[in-house]
Amino acid sequence: MTDTMTPVPEPAVAIQGLSVTFGGKVRAVDRVDLTLGRGQAIALIGESGSGKSVTLRAIMRLNPERKTAIEGRIVVAGRDVMAMGKRELTTLRGREVAMIFQEPLLALDPVYTVGRQITEAIRQHEKIGATEARARALEQFERVRIPSPERRLDAYPHEMSGGMRQRAMIALALACNPKVLLADEPTTALDATVQIQILLLLRDLQAELGLSTIFVTHDLGAAVEVADRIAVMYAGRIVEEGSARQVVLNPHHPYTIGLLRSRADGALAKGSRLQTIPGSPPDLANRPPGCPFAPRCFLAEDRCRVGDPPVVEAGPGHRAACWKSDEAAGGFREQRSELEVT
Numbered sequence: 001m002t003d004t005m006t007p008v009p010e011p012a013v014a015i016q017g018l019s020v021t022f023g024g025k026v027r028a029v030d031r032v033d034l035t036l037g038r039g040q041a042i043a044l045i046g047e048s049g050s051g052k053s054v055t056l057r058a059i060m061r062l063n064p065e066r067k068t069a070i071e072g073r074i075v076v077a078g079r080d081v082m083a084m085g086k087r088e089l090t091t092l093r094g095r096e097v098a099m100i101f102q103e104p105l106l107a108l109d110p111v112y113t114v115g116r117q118i119t120e121a122i123r124q125h126e127k128i129g130a131t132e133a134r135a136r137a138l139e140q141f142e143r144v145r146i147p148s149p150e151r152r153l154d155a156y157p158h159e160m161s162g163g164m165r166q167r168a169m170i171a172l173a174l175a176c177n178p179k180v181l182l183a184d185e186p187t188t189a190l191d192a193t194v195q196i197q198i199l200l201l202l203r204d205l206q207a208e209l210g211l212s213t214i215f216v217t218h219d220l221g222a223a224v225e226v227a228d229r230i231a232v233m234y235a236g237r238i239v240e241e242g243s244a245r246q247v248v249l250n251p252h253h254p255y256t257i258g259l260l261r262s263r264a265d266g267a268l269a270k271g272s273r274l275q276t277i278p279g280s281p282p283d284l285a286n287r288p289p290g291c292p293f294a295p296r297c298f299l300a301e302d303r304c305r306v307g308d309p310p311v312v313e314a315g316p317g318h319r320a321a322c323w324k325s326d327e328a329a330g331g332f333r334e335q336r337s338e339l340e341v342t
């Protein structure tokens with residue numbers, strides 16, 4: 001028999017042991033491992049300050065380099081991002097990985113028309129003429145379903161509604177056909193109905209273009225809607241990760257359970273935002289020893305306050321970093337079945 005090796009496709013993004021420390025003290029991201037498969041969508045959820053944006057920015061090397069210590073490995077399509085020089089970074093940003101933000105006004109330049117910004121972005125990466133670039137920009141506007149696209153290309157950002165601006169920003173982000181899209185709470189600033197439209201648009205674009213996406217959100221309903229997998233972050237660590245269904249229906253980390261329980265209706269209605277859990281996250285400059293969630297955890301015991309909790313396999317592709325994950329999961333299941341009975 002010959003030795004035939006089936007090539008395993010490179011993941012779109014592979015993050016290993018990523019830590020980001022600001023000013024030598026504030027450890028905003030702490031030993032994060034995350035793999036984004038090709039064509040996959042991962043939702044990153046967690047409270048404010050848990051390190052979601054810093055993680056996304058690290059993928060594009062967008063955290064300020066001065067006074068920032070970055071450890072670990074980030075590989076995009078097989079290439080080491082930490083080792084990239086200036087030219088490679090320019091290609092990485094926009095052509096391979098694009099990012100969209102909560103507030104399009106920060107990404108769009110107020111003094112140029114949206115059409116011009118898109119054509120310039122394309123011409124920065126490709127040697128094509130103005131007419132061709134304009135045609136491409138028009139295609140982008142059609143792709144994000146902007147009505148009267150020809151006319152809207154000549155609009156300035158402030159002349160557009162919030163939802164339209166968000167579409168224009170998505171068009172700008174996708175102008176150079178990136179393979180990876182990082183979406184940092186792209187819908188939170190919008191009205192509920194517009195949020196849903198943008199979510200559906202993102203989901204369609206992802207399928208149509210085969211994009212690999214990391215989607216940051218506070219909204220579990222949105223996470224389930226758009227993502228194959230969910231990673232839950234707490235104080236810079238990923239405390240639970242699994243398929244969207246595993247995490248939402250069979251959570252194993254007390255923090256995930258806290259997030260699910262704090263939802264007013266308990267259901268996964270779109271637009272229902274996460275409520276806060278009693279207590280507050282630790283000071284990232286003075287991390288408590290042991291599990292960062294222990295001070296707020298309803299199940300914490302002495303060993304939780306000493307070293308790192310073990311990473312427990314809760315199912316195929318489903319892991320939780322917790323000593324008490326079985327007990328936590330069992331309690332959640334019980335509570336759910338009671339709810340179903342009453």
Ligand SMILES: Nc1ncnc2c1ncn2[C@@H]1O[C@H](COP(=O)(O)OP(=O)(O)OP(=O)(O)O)[C@@H](O)[C@H]1O
Nearest residue numbers: 022026028047048049050051052053054055064284
């Ligand atoms: N350039 C920086 N210098 C110092 N601290 C920073 C810097 N960028 C982020 N931080 C800190 O890192 C922590 C994580 O920030 P991050 O923006 O990733 O949170 P987040 O999970 O995205 O929160 P939110 O949901 O509010 O957007 C915060 O405490 C933040 O203040």
Ligand SMILES: [Mg+2]
Nearest residue numbers: 052053054184
């Ligand atoms: Mg953020």
